[in-house]
Amino acid sequence: MCSSFLLKVMLLFLFSGLIACAQKNAQKKKDQRPNILFIMSDDHAYQAISAYSDKLIKTPNIDRIASEGILFTNASVTNSICAPSRAVILTGKHSHINGKIDNHTPFDTTQVTFPQLFQKAGYETAMFGKLHFGNNPKGVDEFMILPGQGRYINPDFISKTEGRITKKGYVTDIITDVSLRWLKEERNPNKPFLMMYMHKAPHRPWWPRADKxxxxxxxxxxxxxxxxxxxxxxxxxxxxxxxxxxxxxxxxxxxxxxxxxxxxxxxxxxxxxxxxxxxxxxxxxxxxxxxxxxxxxxxxxxxxxxxxxxxxxxxxxxxxxxxxxxQDYLGTISSVDDNVGRVLDYLDESGLAENTIVIYTSDQGFYLGEHGWFDKRFIYNESFKTPLLIRWPNVITPGTTEDEMVQNLDFAQTFLDAAGIKAPSDMQGESLVPLLKGNRDSWKRKSVYYHYYEYPSIHMVKRHYGIVTKEYKLIHFYYDIDEWELYDRINDPDELNNVFHHPDYAEVVKDLKAQLITLRKKYQDSTELDERFINAYDNRNH
Structure with a gap:
C-alpha cells in the first residue's frame, strides 16, 4: 500500500513536471513572436528620402531599412491630412468609418486600435513622440507624447507617469532618447514589444536643430x-x-x-x-x-x-x-535620419535586430515645390503617395522593390498578421505579409480609394474622392463644385493634364467610374455619408 502511494506521488510529480515543461516551452515559443518598431515622421515626402531619390538629400540611415528590406514605390494614404491619417493607421478603417475625417472632429475612442490588440495578446507596448490627437493613447503600457502639434525647441510632453512635463533640447533628439531608454532599460526583455516611435519633424514650421x-x-x-x-x-x-x-x-x-x-x-x-x-x-x-x-x-x-x-x-x-x-525642411529631416540611425544601431548592437520588424513611413506625402506648392491634402501624387520601407530579417529579401498598390489602411492588419494576432473582421485593409514574403501572386488589389474632407479650412483644398490604379487616377471634386479629373499616370506622371473630357479616354472614364462605385460600396462610403459630413461642416461654420 505504501509503495502504491509513493508511486502515485511520483507520477503526480512527473505529470506536474511535464505540464510545467510544456507551459515553459509554450511560453518560449510565444515569446519568439517578432518585435515591431513602427517609425513614423510627420509630412515626410518620399522625394526627401534618398532611397527614392537623392536629388535633395542623403538619408543613409532610413535607406538602410530599404537596402536590408523592401521599398514600396506605390504606397499611399486614404486621406492626406495628419490626424485622420493616424486614425486610419491605428484602426485599419477609412476615415468615414473611424469617424476622424479631419483635424477638428474628435477621435471616436470606442474604436479598437491595433496597439490594444497587441497589448491584449501579450505584447509590451509603448508610444513616444507625436500622436496628434488625444492625451491618453489606448493600448500602450508606456507613453510620452507631444500635446497636439508639439514644439521643436524645448518641447512639452504628456507622460503616463509624470503628467505634463517640459524637456530641454531638440524634439527629434528627445523623442529618440526616450525611446532608446525604454528599449535599453524599461521594457520587459522576456516579452515581445510593439514600439511606436513617432517624430514631429518635418512638420511645419520646420525649425532645424541649430547646427543643422x-x-x-x-x-x-x-x-x-x-x-x-x-x-x-x-x-x-x-x-x-x-x-x-x-x-x-x-x-x-x-x-x-x-x-x-x-x-x-x-x-x-x-x-x-x-x-x-x-x-x-x-x-x-x-x-x-x-x-x-x-x-x-x-x-x-x-x-x-x-x-x-x-x-x-x-x-x-x-x-x-x-x-x-x-533648407529648413530638409534640415529637420537630417536630424530624423541621424536619430533613426541611433535606434537601428542599438537594435544591431543588442541583437534585437534579428527578431524585430522595422517600418518607416510618414502620415502622408508632401509638396516640395511641385506645382509651386507646399503642404498636402490633394490626391495628386506628392501628397497622396507616402514613403514605406520595411525590414524583416530572414523574411524579406534584402533590396526588394515593390510597386503594388498598398495603403496606410493596410498597416494594422499587416502588423497583426506578422505577430500572429487575429485581426477584427471590420478592419478594411489587407495584410502586406504576402508581399513581404515575395508572394506577389496572392495580391489581388488593383486599385485604391481616397477621400478628403477638410474644406472649407486652411489651404482651401476642395473635398474630393477618387480611385487610383497604376495607370490612371480618377477624381471627383464635390461640395461647392462638381468637377471630374482624370490623369494618365504613365504618360503624364507629373499630372499636368486633365484628360477627363478627352475622347480618347472615354472608355477609361466609363470603366473607372464603375470601379469607383464598386469601391465606395466595398468601403461603405456613400452619398448619405457625404451629406452628413457636409451638414456637420455647415453647422459648425454657422
Missing part, C-alpha cells in the same frame, strides 16, 4: 520642374488651393524673418497673411545659449532678404522662398 540650421542654410537645392506650374490644364480645385510657396507661405513663420525685418520693409510684395506670434512662438522657447546658436544664421537670412527682396522679380522671389523652405 547653420549647415543647411548654406545649401542650394535643385528646382522641381513644375515649380512654375500655372495649373492651366486642371480644374478649379488646383487653381484655388491656398498652398502657394510664393503667395501663401508666411515670411516670419516659414522663412524665419524677424517681425522687425518685415516692419522695416515698406510695400512688401506679395502680401502674405501674418500669423500672430508666428516667429516668436517657436523661437521664443529658446534659452540664451540656444538663441545665441541660432541668431547668426537668422541675421544672415534677414540681411539677405532686406538687401535683395525689393529688386527680385516674381520668379526670383519664388526661388528665394523655395530655397529657404528646402
Amino acid at each position: 540650421f547653420k549647415e543647411f542654410s548654406k545649401k542650394t537645392f535643385p528646382l522641381p520642374k513644375t515649380l512654375f506650374d500655372d495649373h492651366k490644364n486642371r480644374g478649379t480645385a488646383a487653381k484655388t488651393a491656398e498652398m502657394s510657396i510664393l503667395y501663401d507661405m508666411r515670411y516670419e513663420t516659414d522663412s524665419k524673418l524677424y517681425p522687425e525685418t518685415l516692419a522695416e520693409m515698406e510695400n512688401l510684395e506679395p502680401m502674405v497673411p501674418r500669423k500672430k506670434n508666428g516667429f516668436w512662438g517657436p523661437f521664443g522657447r529658446t534659452d540664451s545659449i540656444q538663441r545665441a546658436e541660432y541668431t547668426p544664421v537668422l541675421d544672415s537670412i534677414n540681411n539677405d532678404f532686406k538687401d535683395n527682396w525689393s529688386s527680385f522679380s516674381k520668379k526670383e522671389k519664388l526661388i528665394w522662398k523655395y530655397q529657404r523652405y528646402m
Whole structure:
C-alpha cells in the first residue's frame, strides 16, 4: 500500500513536471513572436528620402531599412491630412468609418486600435513622440507624447507617469532618447514589444536643430520642374488651393524673418497673411545659449532678404522662398535620419535586430515645390503617395522593390498578421505579409480609394474622392463644385493634364467610374455619408 502511494506521488510529480515543461516551452515559443518598431515622421515626402531619390538629400540611415528590406514605390494614404491619417493607421478603417475625417472632429475612442490588440495578446507596448490627437493613447503600457502639434525647441510632453512635463533640447533628439531608454532599460526583455516611435519633424514650421540650421542654410537645392506650374490644364480645385510657396507661405513663420525685418520693409510684395506670434512662438522657447546658436544664421537670412527682396522679380522671389523652405525642411529631416540611425544601431548592437520588424513611413506625402506648392491634402501624387520601407530579417529579401498598390489602411492588419494576432473582421485593409514574403501572386488589389474632407479650412483644398490604379487616377471634386479629373499616370506622371473630357479616354472614364462605385460600396462610403459630413461642416461654420 505504501509503495502504491509513493508511486502515485511520483507520477503526480512527473505529470506536474511535464505540464510545467510544456507551459515553459509554450511560453518560449510565444515569446519568439517578432518585435515591431513602427517609425513614423510627420509630412515626410518620399522625394526627401534618398532611397527614392537623392536629388535633395542623403538619408543613409532610413535607406538602410530599404537596402536590408523592401521599398514600396506605390504606397499611399486614404486621406492626406495628419490626424485622420493616424486614425486610419491605428484602426485599419477609412476615415468615414473611424469617424476622424479631419483635424477638428474628435477621435471616436470606442474604436479598437491595433496597439490594444497587441497589448491584449501579450505584447509590451509603448508610444513616444507625436500622436496628434488625444492625451491618453489606448493600448500602450508606456507613453510620452507631444500635446497636439508639439514644439521643436524645448518641447512639452504628456507622460503616463509624470503628467505634463517640459524637456530641454531638440524634439527629434528627445523623442529618440526616450525611446532608446525604454528599449535599453524599461521594457520587459522576456516579452515581445510593439514600439511606436513617432517624430514631429518635418512638420511645419520646420525649425532645424541649430547646427543643422547653420549647415543647411548654406545649401542650394535643385528646382522641381513644375515649380512654375500655372495649373492651366486642371480644374478649379488646383487653381484655388491656398498652398502657394510664393503667395501663401508666411515670411516670419516659414522663412524665419524677424517681425522687425518685415516692419522695416515698406510695400512688401506679395502680401502674405501674418500669423500672430508666428516667429516668436517657436523661437521664443529658446534659452540664451540656444538663441545665441541660432541668431547668426537668422541675421544672415534677414540681411539677405532686406538687401535683395525689393529688386527680385516674381520668379526670383519664388526661388528665394523655395530655397529657404528646402533648407529648413530638409534640415529637420537630417536630424530624423541621424536619430533613426541611433535606434537601428542599438537594435544591431543588442541583437534585437534579428527578431524585430522595422517600418518607416510618414502620415502622408508632401509638396516640395511641385506645382509651386507646399503642404498636402490633394490626391495628386506628392501628397497622396507616402514613403514605406520595411525590414524583416530572414523574411524579406534584402533590396526588394515593390510597386503594388498598398495603403496606410493596410498597416494594422499587416502588423497583426506578422505577430500572429487575429485581426477584427471590420478592419478594411489587407495584410502586406504576402508581399513581404515575395508572394506577389496572392495580391489581388488593383486599385485604391481616397477621400478628403477638410474644406472649407486652411489651404482651401476642395473635398474630393477618387480611385487610383497604376495607370490612371480618377477624381471627383464635390461640395461647392462638381468637377471630374482624370490623369494618365504613365504618360503624364507629373499630372499636368486633365484628360477627363478627352475622347480618347472615354472608355477609361466609363470603366473607372464603375470601379469607383464598386469601391465606395466595398468601403461603405456613400452619398448619405457625404451629406452628413457636409451638414456637420455647415453647422459648425454657422
